[in-house]
Amino acid sequence: MANKYVVIGGSAGSFQTVLKLLEELPKNYPYPVFLVLHRLKNVRSGFIEALSIKSKLKLIEPADKDPIEAGKVYLAPANYHMYIQFDNTFSLSTEETINHSRPAIDITFSSLAFSYTNKVVGVLLSGANKDGSLGLKDISTNGGITVVQDPNEAQIQTMPQAALDIIDVDKILSAEEIINFVTKLHLRYD
Amino acid sequence: MLSEDQINEIIKAIKDVSGYDFSEYSPRSFQRRIDKIIEDYRFDYKSLLKKIEKKEPEFYEKLVADITVNTTELFRNPPVWHSVKYRILPKLMENEKVDIWHAGCSTGQEVYSMIILLNELGMLDRVNIYASDLNTTALAQAEKGKYIYRFNIEYLQNFDEVIRKNPYNFEEYNDVPYSKYFDIDQVKDKILIKDFLRNKAIFKKHDIVKRENIFHKKFDLIMCRNVLIYFNLSLQSKVLNFFYDNLKFPGYLVLGYHESILGNEAIKFHKKHYYYTKKLI
Known part of the structure; x- marks a missing residue:
């Protein structure tokens, strides 16, 4: 079991931030990282390759019931919701879209919040809909750390603003500060 | 909660x-x-x-x-259907009779995808198609083969990928018209599967958790896509065992795009491209 579960949700305007973050994440990063990114429905291939180019960590689109390992980056697969279960495995689902999204950020955030409570670090980036705020609220309620990109700095502020409207988050940071915070998380908490 | x-x-x-x-x-x-x-x-x-x-x-x-979840599409994940078209069905073409089971067929789009493909390959006469689901409402819709057009239109793109194009030969293009298989009424927002396809499959209610072979057949191919993801590992194992026992040899199993066989059952199947084959053990 990992000490922390880092989960990042992003939609329109978040791709460059995620790309930069993956470039900066150190090789021996001690936590698993989960990415839930909205993408076009029929873009099924090429996305993970684009994200992988500069990443030092291995990027994986998990299969159902795959075990979770520290130091790996898991990308929610296109057209599936990604749940994290408390036996340290993934559980995928093709149920209805939420906020027109599958994967939905809310589902991964909430399931992590209930499975790993105060070990969860949830980060919500730029985006054009309201996905993620309910899930981030669950992370907050269950004792995890919540980080939201500063809406004034985000390319599209709808998604981070929606979270700030309903949660008293731990940190409001710029994209650069978020990258810095996530990549140095282990120096701060372990 | x-x-x-x-x-x-x-x-x-x-x-x-x-x-x-x-x-x-x-x-x-x-x-x-x-x-x-x-x-x-x-x-x-x-x-x-x-x-x-x-x-x-x-x-x-x-x-x-x-x-239960009923998401399904026509020719969902074309690369998987390319496996069915170019790797699985050609091996079954010589058989006098072929038995295919769609376990967890939901509203039937996948069943009709298979029937269309079999028809294109000229195999339809020799194939028995069985389809089952737990959800009687979904099954009733599957039997009718009638869908809302705007929900299914984008999947015609999948039809193009699987039926019209050949991923191994980009110059090949079979201009099969949609009207060969569908009656499309855009005003009423309906897409109806043609009669000759609808009479082909046998639909039956079945709870896969109970692991009973209600069709009393062994199968050449079992399609079971995005059903096992709703089960825990222990139940997945039992169902995979049940599939193993009810596959002929050679026998083929197609799961969802992000499903894999883990645990003890992994040794009973070979993974190839987007499908599994039964191993003799």
Whole structure:
């Protein structure tokens, strides 16, 4: 079991931030990282390759019931919701879209919040809909750390603003500060 | 959100009145389904439990249908269908009879995808197609083969990928018209599968959790896509064993795009491209 579960949700305007973050994440990063990114429905291939180019960590689109390992980056697969279960495995689902999204950020955030409570670090980036705020609220309620990109700095502020409207988050940071915070998380908490 | 104990009470109540057993479903997604049902039905935990305990088949059948997920598409994930078209079906072409089972067929789009492909390959006469699902409403729609056009239009692109194009030869293009297989009425927003396709499959209600072979056949090919993801690892193993026992040899198994065979059953199947073959052990 990992000490922390880092989960990042992003939609329109978040791709460059995620790309930069993956470039900066150190090789021996001690936590698993989960990415839930909205993408076009029929873009099924090429996305993970684009994200992988500069990443030092291995990027994986998990299969159902795959075990979770520290130091790996898991990308929610296109057209599936990604749940994290408390036996340290993934559980995928093709149920209805939420906020027109599958994967939905809310589902991964909430399931992590209930499975790993105060070990969860949830980060919500730029985006054009309201996905993620309910899930981030669950992370907050269950004792995890919540980080939201500063809406004034985000390319599209709808998604981070929606979270700030309903949660008293731990940190409001710029994209650069978020990258810095996530990549140095282990120096701060372990 | 309901607690784990409350969820377990609901699972027990459903099993007692209806025989449906959800105790080995994936806990997180099951919990979310129940939360959604409570919200949609405007119930709370107690009123839901009470309603279940009234033992009204009409209610619990609807409940079970709503718990289960019915997402399906025509030719979902074209690369998987390329495997079916270029790697699996050609090996079955020599057989006098071919038996295919769609386990968990939902509203039937996948069944019709298979029938269309078999027809294009000139194999349809020699193939028996069986399809089953737990959800009687979905099954009824599958039998009718009638869908909402705007929900299915984007999947015609999948049709192009699988039926018209050849991924191994970009110059090949078979201009098969949609009207060969579908009656499309854009004004009424309907897409109807042609008669000659609709009479082909045998649809039957079946709960895969019970692991009974209701068709009393062994199968050359079992299609079971995005069904096992709702089960925990232990139930997945039992169902995969059941598939193993009910496949002929050689026999083929196609799962969902992000499903794989883990645990003890892994040694019973070979993974190739997007499908599995039965191993002799």
